Amino acid sequence: MKNIVLAAAAAALISTPVWAQPPSSQTERLREAALKDDIAWEITEGLTTEIGPRLAGTEAEARARDWAVRKLKALGFANVRVETFDMPVWVRGEERAEIVAPFPQKLVLTALGNSGATPAAGLTAQVIGFDDMAALEAARDADVRGKIVFVSHAMRATQDGSGYGFFGAARRSGPSMASRKGAAAIVIRSIGTDYHRNPHTGVQSWAEGAAPIPAAALSLPDAEQLQRILKRGKPVTMRLLLTPRNIGIRQSGNVIAEVPGRDAKAGIVLVGGHLDSWDLGTGALDDATGVAITTAAAKRVMAAGRPRRTIRIVWFGAEEVGLFGGLDYLAKHGSEKHAMIAESDFGADRIWKFDSKAPASARPAIDRIAAALAPLGIAQGATDRAGGSDIGPLSQSGVSTIQLNQDGTRYFDYHHTPDDTLDKVDPEQLRQNVAAWTAMLAEAANAPEELAMPK
Amino acid sequence: MKNIVLAAAAAALISTPVWAQPPSSQTERLREAALKDDIAWEITEGLTTEIGPRLAGTEAEARARDWAVRKLKALGFANVRVETFDMPVWVRGEERAEIVAPFPQKLVLTALGNSGATPAAGLTAQVIGFDDMAALEAARDADVRGKIVFVSHAMRATQDGSGYGFFGAARRSGPSMASRKGAAAIVIRSIGTDYHRNPHTGVQSWAEGAAPIPAAALSLPDAEQLQRILKRGKPVTMRLLLTPRNIGIRQSGNVIAEVPGRDAKAGIVLVGGHLDSWDLGTGALDDATGVAITTAAAKRVMAAGRPRRTIRIVWFGAEEVGLFGGLDYLAKHGSEKHAMIAESDFGADRIWKFDSKAPASARPAIDRIAAALAPLGIAQGATDRAGGSDIGPLSQSGVSTIQLNQDGTRYFDYHHTPDDTLDKVDPEQLRQNVAAWTAMLAEAANAPEELAMPK
Numbered sequence: 001m002k003n004i005v006l007a008a009a010a011a012a013l014i015s016t017p018v019w020a021q022p023p024s025s026q027t028e029r030l031r032e033a034a035l036k037d038d039i040a041w042e043i044t045e046g047l048t049t050e051i052g053p054r055l056a057g058t059e060a061e062a063r064a065r066d067w068a069v070r071k072l073k074a075l076g077f078a079n080v081r082v083e084t085f086d087m088p089v090w091v092r093g094e095e096r097a098e099i100v101a102p103f104p105q106k107l108v109l110t111a112l113g114n115s116g117a118t119p120a121a122g123l124t125a126q127v128i129g130f131d132d133m134a135a136l137e138a139a140r141d142a143d144v145r146g147k148i149v150f151v152s153h154a155m156r157a158t159q160d161g162s163g164y165g166f167f168g169a170a171r172r173s174g175p176s177m178a179s180r181k182g183a184a185a186i187v188i189r190s191i192g193t194d195y196h197r198n199p200h201t202g203v204q205s206w207a208e209g210a211a212p213i214p215a216a217a218l219s220l221p222d223a224e225q226l227q228r229i230l231k232r233g234k235p236v237t238m239r240l241l242l243t244p245r246n247i248g249i250r251q252s253g254n255v256i257a258e259v260p261g262r263d264a265k266a267g268i269v270l271v272g273g274h275l276d277s278w279d280l281g282t283g284a285l286d287d288a289t290g291v292a293i294t295t296a297a298a299k300r301v302m303a304a305g306r307p308r309r310t311i312r313i314v315w316f317g318a319e320e321v322g323l324f325g326g327l328d329y330l331a332k333h334g335s336e337k338h339a340m341i342a343e344s345d346f347g348a349d350r351i352w353k354f355d356s357k358a359p360a361s362a363r364p365a366i367d368r369i370a371a372a373l374a375p376l377g378i379a380q381g382a383t384d385r386a387g388g389s390d391i392g393p394l395s396q397s398g399v400s401t402i403q404l405n406q407d408g409t410r411y412f413d414y415h416h417t418p419d420d421t422l423d424k425v426d427p428e429q430l431r432q433n434v435a436a437w438t439a440m441l442a443e444a445a446n447a448p449e450e451l452a453m454p455k
Numbered sequence: 456m457k458n459i460v461l462a463a464a465a466a467a468l469i470s471t472p473v474w475a476q477p478p479s480s481q482t483e484r485l486r487e488a489a490l491k492d493d494i495a496w497e498i499t500e501g502l503t504t505e506i507g508p509r510l511a512g513t514e515a516e517a518r519a520r521d522w523a524v525r526k527l528k529a530l531g532f533a534n535v536r537v538e539t540f541d542m543p544v545w546v547r548g549e550e551r552a553e554i555v556a557p558f559p560q561k562l563v564l565t566a567l568g569n570s571g572a573t574p575a576a577g578l579t580a581q582v583i584g585f586d587d588m589a590a591l592e593a594a595r596d597a598d599v600r601g602k603i604v605f606v607s608h609a610m611r612a613t614q615d616g617s618g619y620g621f622f623g624a625a626r627r628s629g630p631s632m633a634s635r636k637g638a639a640a641i642v643i644r645s646i647g648t649d650y651h652r653n654p655h656t657g658v659q660s661w662a663e664g665a666a667p668i669p670a671a672a673l674s675l676p677d678a679e680q681l682q683r684i685l686k687r688g689k690p691v692t693m694r695l696l697l698t699p700r701n702i703g704i705r706q707s708g709n710v711i712a713e714v715p716g717r718d719a720k721a722g723i724v725l726v727g728g729h730l731d732s733w734d735l736g737t738g739a740l741d742d743a744t745g746v747a748i749t750t751a752a753a754k755r756v757m758a759a760g761r762p763r764r765t766i767r768i769v770w771f772g773a774e775e776v777g778l779f780g781g782l783d784y785l786a787k788h789g790s791e792k793h794a795m796i797a798e799s800d801f802g803a804d805r806i807w808k809f810d811s812k813a814p815a816s817a818r819p820a821i822d823r824i825a826a827a828l829a830p831l832g833i834a835q836g837a838t839d840r841a842g843g844s845d846i847g848p849l850s851q852s853g854v855s856t857i858q859l860n861q862d863g864t865r866y867f868d869y870h871h872t873p874d875d876t877l878d879k880v881d882p883e884q885l886r887q888n889v890a891a892w893t894a895m896l897a898e899a900a901n902a903p904e905e906l907a908m909p910k
Contacts (some may be wrong), residue, residue: 049683052560104515105507105737108873167853196651197736221876225737228504228877279654282560282680398668418563418652421676422683 006123021364023372027442028301031372039299041427043071043292044348048282048422057089057296057317063272064275068255068291068315074301077257077313077393084253085328086317090114092279093243097187100124103229109187109216110280113242113321116212117186120252122241123148123214124258125184129230133169136177148217148238149174150189150226157193160353161346161408164415167191171217172203175197176210180256185214185240189223194413197221201278201416211351214242218326252276252317254325257295259302261310261445267339267452270312271298271437272317272388274345281420285411289348289425289433291315297437304348307445309339316390319345320416326390334397338442339451341395342402343388344437347414349407350429351436353379355386356450358400363449372439376432381405398453402444404436465801476819478827482897484756489890490773494754496882498747499527499803501760503737511731511773512544512705519730523710523746524563530754532768539708540783542773545569547656547734548698550671552642554694559682564642564671565735566699567626568658571665571667573640577696578603578669579681580639584685588624591632600637603693604629605644605673605681615808616801616863619870622646626657626672631665640669640695644678649868652676656733658776658873669697707731707772709780714757716765716900722794722907723766724899726753726892729774729800731844736875740866744803744880744888746770748904752892762900764794771845775799775871781845787802790853794906795899796850797857798843799892802869804862805884806891808834810841813855813906820902824857827894831887836860853908857899859891 023031047067054064065082072080090113097107114376128143129150130136136144136151151174155167178186190200197219208214209370218226223354230236255275261268277283298311301362318326354373356366370380386403387395414420444451478486497722502522509519520537527535545568550587584605585591591599593607606629625643634639645655652674661667673681685691710730719750730744733737753766771780795813809828811821816823825835841858842850850856869875899906 045683049680050558052558052680052685101507103507195876195878196653197876198652221874221878224509225504225876225880230498232505419676421650421652421680423650423676423679 021250021367021371023368023439023443025306027372027439028441030304031435031439034300034438035431037296037431039296040292040430040434043295044050044284044288045422045427046071047288048284052282053256053279054275054281055091056321056324057252059088061252061276061317065255067255069276070259070315071254075295076302077337078260079258082253083253083328085324087252087324089250091245091248091345093117093245093246094241096241098239100239102232102234102236105242106200107218107222107226108132108197109197109218109222110199110201111242112175112201112215112217114212115215115242115244116221117244118214118240120243122239123185124237124239126234127230127236127238129227131425133174136174139181141181144178145393146184149178149183149186150238151186152189152227155191155193157409157411157412159407161411164191164412165356172204175213175215175270178205179206179210179213183213187218189448190217190220190282192220192415192417194411195220196419198419199415201280212242216242219305252324254317254329255315255329257313259298259307259311262309263308266309267337268312269339269441270314270341270391271441272314272316272343274325274454275315276318276320278320278416280418282422282427284422285347285420286412286416287345287429290344291345293344293348293430293433293437296434296440300438301445304442309445311441311445320391323390323392325408326393330393330397336392337452338394338399340402341391341399343391344404344406345389346406346408347411348430348433349410350432351376351378352407353381353402355382355403357386357400359386359453360401361450365443365451369440369443372443373436376397376436378436400451400453404440406433476822476826478637478823478894478898479565480497481759482827482894484552485759485893486890486896489755489893490886492751492886492889494751495747495885495889496749499739499743499880500534500877501526502743507737507865508734509730509738510734511776512542512707516731516772518709520708520710523730527710527712528752531757533715534713537708537710538783539706539789540779541704542707542779544545544702544705546700546702548572548700549696554684554730555694557629557687557689557691557760558719560879562673562677562681563614563652564673564830565654565675566697567630567670567672569660569667570670570699572699573669573695573697575698577694578639579692579694580686582691582693583810584682586733588629590680591629596636599633601639602866603695604633604638604641606641607644607678607682609614610646610648612867614862615860616866617868619646627659630664630668630670634661634665634668641729642671642673645672645675646804647675647867647870647872648676648842651874653872653874656735664900671697690717702789707779709772709784710770710907712768714753714762714766716762718763721764722763722792723767724794724896725769725796725846726896727769727771727798730770730782731773731775733871735873737877737879738875739877740802740869740875742800744885745799745867748803748885748892752896756897756900759897764900766900774845778845779845781848785852786846789849792907793849793854795855796846797859798846799859800844801861801863802866803885803888804865805887806831806833806859808836808860808864810837810858810860811856812839812841816905817855820898820904820906824895824898827898828891831891833891855896855906855908859895861888884890
């Protein structure tokens, strides 16, 4: 996969006469200076240390918004404000599991978002195991009814993170499918690629006709342990205790700051990431680094002089639990002219490729960006598609988008686990990210061409 | 450190005319066949899957003894039996910690062996931090009294594991020192080298005059988080809940099996590891692989024909919590003639060096062992010292000892954590271990020379 993608990227690069479109010398100076950036580290370290976990809709996320407002003001940005919205909030409770028979032992797991609860005394049932979603789908309801379903999958690490979309179905759809078949509960193999006893949580939503049941993810060592036990062929009984709760409607919000531009008609360049995190880790790679990298880049472009276009920085709220922040932004700002949008939400390992989706009028600017990123070891990927999570709804509404792709090989070792902590951030790779975003943003904010899609 | 040790080992090897003492062709055949061994994997997989965690003195360790007896009999060993002994048992309870102020967030920790308990509602106190044991020792009692002490250390991974002895003082002596100074509790940086949120437990004993207090280890990411918070300079308040219990005197035991020798006067060659494990993981590297490697080697030597000396395999009980099994063995068997003893209790990464402690009469046998191990990439280390954990007391009483040293670079990533699970065992490295132990054991069991120390 990697080689094919790189070859395609190289071919695309070769076919593009980037030497005809050098980036401005200012962009090159900004890029080189950003390789010594400390701003992104300071934001990442500060947010993960002084706030830590910040689950959407909780008091911790509210503290994170206050922190964000203080930080963005201190960095000198204009129009710093919070745009609040309401959302339903689910919070984790106790979570324990053990094999009762034939080989008694505890297992490590964590509830998936929107999981139902077991009785307060726990739930004991026989386990039925499936190697993948297709096997669960093919199972007769009578064989599943009243049991604890276990679903595995074969996700492996990939540079582009594509395994997440494919194998993530066990988390996204497994609980609803198990519920519809009458299962008492479901435990999945964590959607991840590491071998540590840190399970991967993540959101899932109950499909039409699927009543909430307890739904959790085993760490990968525990999932393989359960598989080995199931393979012994004896009936396997598990006791499960999960006590999450829906606590009703609470407030979340997007934190927004700007670098005002010279030309109001040129449209906005939006950059950002998400402020909320899952509750298990401190949300370092997901997504403190995302807000940190994009904010550091905006600060650097701002320091070089007022840009042509307004740069709008958005630290989205409530991404993890259902893109509430992105949808709220779209509702409130979708009618404004966005010249270009871009989000960082894939950790902070080095950027190796960039994708874009822009009109023909933007081609010279995209070429200059390609030339500005090439010295950082970044190849040009797709020119007909790009996206993001919070910006996904806006991007899909027909807005020019750039996507800078971090190497995702180790991203799913930490994703949504207790292990997503500051020590996983490599300061040198973080600087490469800032340099790439600075170069891209300097060009996008100042390009004389029309970047926005025609209406 | 590594280069110095290797250079010394190489010098020792060069100064020893091993080519003058070739191993027997049978030893070489056994060694090569053992490179395809599956016995050690089967034992490791079986014990960690069918028993899992097996804390000394608990019902799980008793199940493990039953499992061991069945397995050793099935492998065809003679005189398979359990030698029981009594011991005090401490069991883990709930364990939670959170920073209450200035930056509220949960921390991940685990109680150390023999930790005291907090009140059932938890204990809230100010944290006082120390970079190392020397700083704690130098602290005035008045500054420590009533506080939660945090002690850090600077342990790094080493090939020979030497960092554990040095930096482990924070675990072994920190709790008693904090107690004597009037601390309310102590949390240490885990004695480990990984960056996962899996804390490292381990035994500690209360020194004279040190009343039990709650004592726990933070995972390394949590310890560094606490240090960053302390460095902000504001008073830090922690809430701690630990509810371990002493459950009184229970039974543990050593499981023993033999390959009867031809010459009763030649003495016994003892090999083994420990059967018990800490309760957090499944005790794969510590020490399922130890009993598996040594037992697989004994099985291979047995299959080649009755050896000169009796081989005694011991799966020691209750090692982790205070060497109770080793001490019981010494009390019951210390007066028997042991020609050579050796233990595997350092994981299953490849063996890179062997040490020995034997009389001059054994020199030709040691030379043949060196020659038999060299093709496996194993260098000769010390010839005047060797040891082990369970066999430590017996070895120190003046018994010839061989120590095959696994590479310990990643051992303390997993040691005493929930992460010590089967997936951490590399089957190919495990086979190299079996080959080394088989070659050593074939030579030691059949050597015509006197191996035992003179009385």
